[in-house]
Amino acid sequence: MSPAAVSLAMIFAIVAIGVAIGFLAGVHRKMDLEQWTVGGRGFGVVLVFLLMAGEVYTTFAFLGASGWAYSRGGPTLYVLAYLTLAYVVSFFILPQIWELGRRHGMQTESDFFSVQYRNKYLAGFVCLVGIVSYIPYLQLQLTGVGIIVSIASFDGIGRTPAMAIAVVLLVAFVFASGVRAVAWVSVVKDALMVLAAISIGIGIPLIHFGGIGPMFAALAHSRPSHLTMPGATANLGHRWYVSTVLLTSLGFYMWPHSFAAAFTAKSADTLRRNAVVMPLYTLTLAFIFFAGFAAVLIVPGLPNGDLALLTVVRMSFPPWFLGVIGGAGALTAMVPASIFILSAATLFAKNLYRPVFAPTMTDDQVAKLARATVVVLGVISFCLAVFGSTTLVSLLLTGYAGVTQFFPGVVLGLYWKRVTMPAVFASMIAGVMAAVFLMLSHRDPVFGLSAGFLALCLNFSITVFVTLATPALRMDLIHAQQDTK
Amino acid sequence: MKKPSAGALLLGLVPFAAMCFSVPLWDRIYPMLFGIPFNLFWLISWIVLTTICMWAAYRVETAQKKKARETR
Numbered sequence: 001m002s003p004a005a006v007s008l009a010m011i012f013a014i015v016a017i018g019v020a021i022g023f024l025a026g027v028h029r030k031m032d033l034e035q036w037t038v039g040g041r042g043f044g045v046v047l048v049f050l051l052m053a054g055e056v057y058t059t060f061a062f063l064g065a066s067g068w069a070y071s072r073g074g075p076t077l078y079v080l081a082y083l084t085l086a087y088v089v090s091f092f093i094l095p096q097i098w099e100l101g102r103r104h105g106m107q108t109e110s111d112f113f114s115v116q117y118r119n120k121y122l123a124g125f126v127c128l129v130g131i132v133s134y135i136p137y138l139q140l141q142l143t144g145v146g147i148i149v150s151i152a153s154f155d156g157i158g159r160t161p162a163m164a165i166a167v168v169l170l171v172a173f174v175f176a177s178g179v180r181a182v183a184w185v186s187v188v189k190d191a192l193m194v195l196a197a198i199s200i201g202i203g204i205p206l207i208h209f210g211g212i213g214p215m216f217a218a219l220a221h222s223r224p225s226h227l228t229m230p231g232a233t234a235n236l237g238h239r240w241y242v243s244t245v246l247l248t249s250l251g252f253y254m255w256p257h258s259f260a261a262a263f264t265a266k267s268a269d270t271l272r273r274n275a276v277v278m279p280l281y282t283l284t285l286a287f288i289f290f291a292g293f294a295a296v297l298i299v300p301g302l303p304n305g306d307l308a309l310l311t312v313v314r315m316s317f318p319p320w321f322l323g324v325i326g327g328a329g330a331l332t333a334m335v336p337a338s339i340f341i342l343s344a345a346t347l348f349a350k351n352l353y354r355p356v357f358a359p360t361m362t363d364d365q366v367a368k369l370a371r372a373t374v375v376v377l378g379v380i381s382f383c384l385a386v387f388g389s390t391t392l393v394s395l396l397l398t399g400y401a402g403v404t405q406f407f408p409g410v411v412l413g414l415y416w417k418r419v420t421m422p423a424v425f426a427s428m429i430a431g432v433m434a435a436v437f438l439m440l441s442h443r444d445p446v447f448g449l450s451a452g453f454l455a456l457c458l459n460f461s462i463t464v465f466v467t468l469a470t471p472a473l474r475m476d477l478i479h480a481q482q483d484t485k
Numbered sequence: 486m487k488k489p490s491a492g493a494l495l496l497g498l499v500p501f502a503a504m505c506f507s508v509p510l511w512d513r514i515y516p517m518l519f520g521i522p523f524n525l526f527w528l529i530s531w532i533v534l535t536t537i538c539m540w541a542a543y544r545v546e547t548a549q550k551k552k553a554r555e556t557r
Contacts (some may be wrong), residue, residue: 064489077524077525077528084504084531084532084537085500085501086537087539088501088539092495107506212520213517216522217517220514221519224514227522227524227525229508238508238512241508242505242506242507245505246505269547272543275539275543277536278538279533279535280532280533280536282532283529283533286525286529468510485551
């Protein structure tokens, strides 16, 4: 067998095992809306943890972070900081969100806004921004699968056919099994991922330099500026680092799927304990960085940094091992992608379309609409992945610029009784428009700051300003009044 | 709804100060520790130290909850 056949066979075997586990998890259960989207609310602590952890390691961590370590250098360190600090933020907001969720029977982030601010258009707007922000995140995962398959096939299979296969598998997978399958497949995915990260993070520097220390010594000698900020970039310095870490760590739990995962927990205390342990999960990423930095000296001059990790793996290991890494990477793309596509489709059908346009729809019709939306979203992100050419990290940051605009509404809604609906609605629109304008006109970063962060600051100050300028509505009294009715 | 205590909030600010705001102080290659550039080593250490901070914050929160229950 040719090396390409060996590595591809390995990848397909791993993906097939993953998908089979997913299908088995879905068999023997009647798939109504509730079962399909929230697993019938029957998840214990372990499954919740697996679901949350399964969302952390996406192709972004695998190929994107190493790709930036290769092409940008120092600025990529922001990833280690933001993932850790996101859990710190979660300690102070998720237990409170969970508390409210239990009291009002919330299922989604949009429910939070509709209960807290009593306005279906604000809740609908939250859905819309959430769904649009998922598209670059999905595009990122599909691009990742394309890269993995084309490198593993020794460039025999093009990236476009590879992505087409991925999108078909993804949609079939989500159709057949819903959220329960995703939680189970992430067990396989995370075990493989940790194994892959540690073996390449230690193995690659060892094979080419005799260890991690000598590798960094060689890099510090030949490319010293690559290891600190702004690294190989002109404008990603310390100001960019601080603003991007704030944007992404505050925004992490604003992704609708992460926000909603809080509702599945057994108690508020579970979420606090989760926040204590989860930072350690970030340690695996350090190994991926080792491999990415090693690639700078081993395979200089690649056209796209996102190719770096697998190109080095292909040079350093036998084809079957390239297949194992590729298979781990492919699952790492597909598992989170199914979560995203499922969350986005449910938000669209249940929280946007039904309340705003068709209040008389039955649950069955909503489920059908959600499935149709899965296909539409799959096709849109496939087209974007085929024609787009940005790096994986830039795609993720685009999504974050969108979802982080929910943060003021969530945090002030929890902790500031005076905050009013018009203030939150107006500032969120302003924040989203500022982010869209800065991103589309290629002004990211602006003044050395992340564009999404600037939009967030604008959003925050408008919320505070409008709230103080309008008469006190006392949302808490309105809630109390409506609750007693 | 219960707000987080000031003690827990302060403990939560420590990782932000160490991993985010103080970046100009630690973003350098030397001294390399265990063969790893200083900035990378700093962040890896703070992943572990953050868990310790949050564990302390968790203790503060549960202690306060207990106290609140006793005084009631």
